Amino acid sequence: MPVTPFHMGPAVALKAATQGGFSLMVFGWSQILMDLQPLIALTTGRGHVHGFSHTYVGATLLAIIAAISGKYLGEFGLRLFRVFAKGDSIPWRVAILSAAIGCYSHVLLDSVMHADMSPFFPINGANPLLRLVSVRMLHVFCVYSGLVGASVYAWLQLRRRKEATATVPAD
Template sequence: MPFTPFHMGPGMVIKALLQGSFSLMVFGWAQIVMDIQPLIVLITGEGHLHGFSHTYVGAILLAIFSALSGKYLSEIGLFILGLNKQWQVQIAWWVAFLSAFIGTFSHVLLDAIMHSDVEPFYPFTLNNPFLGVISVQTLHKWCIYSAFVGGILYFLVMGYLKFYRPKYK
């Protein structure tokens, strides 16, 4: 994807479905971490644009980094935004890792669909079986629409859980 925000659309659908079992902030942090290497290439003009960071082996390493750093960054971010008063919200480690791995793996998949230089299965093969599976225009639309669907689903599920969840005492 040309810009990391496109990746957030599918993440919003996942957040809507998994609720507290998924951190959209850690997922978003993983998107940023994935695009640091291409940003450096764009700035310096040297290197492979979608290099090792856009392989599944690279995604594993970046997911681990994103989970370890993103858990704390997200908790601090929620505190700064006033959504984590008195540090009540703690992102579980398994949630941080799940969110980071979904983030990095989905990033490789989405970029592999539209960028010919992505080699998702390197070093095992240089082939990209995902390239052109759907058009770039369709991919962009899907990402944008999924953001709207994810936002609507999130509030519908939140409302359902708030009003219809059995209250145990």
């Protein structure tokens, strides 16, 4: 299914573990870019659902596009939601890392569950990752990693706010 939210679960856990070292905005944008080809194939009935975009070569090209465009789109979105102040930015290192993790993990996760994938094309047309674990276990992993990650992230944010208010002198 294109644009599946399951891919975000492990990303939320990674965000909780790395905080500012990972961008959920850039990662999420990479997920959208990865699933454009399947979305077009499913809606038009033309093309291969999990084609070139779902190979590691295609993911590399999309990671470059996602890093460049996602950095600026992510900064715009974070300012729009007032998470970022005017001078804040997503460092290039974080944008590149987040896009690469987004695109490569997308291929990895989809390779486990979709028989029509050839993740190592053009070197190899097979999919050795197919059914490495059950689809149910894959979904459970994605959902629970997201829940744990969101809980840890929320706890860290609350702790940070408490520490910030504790250091402000009273009037």
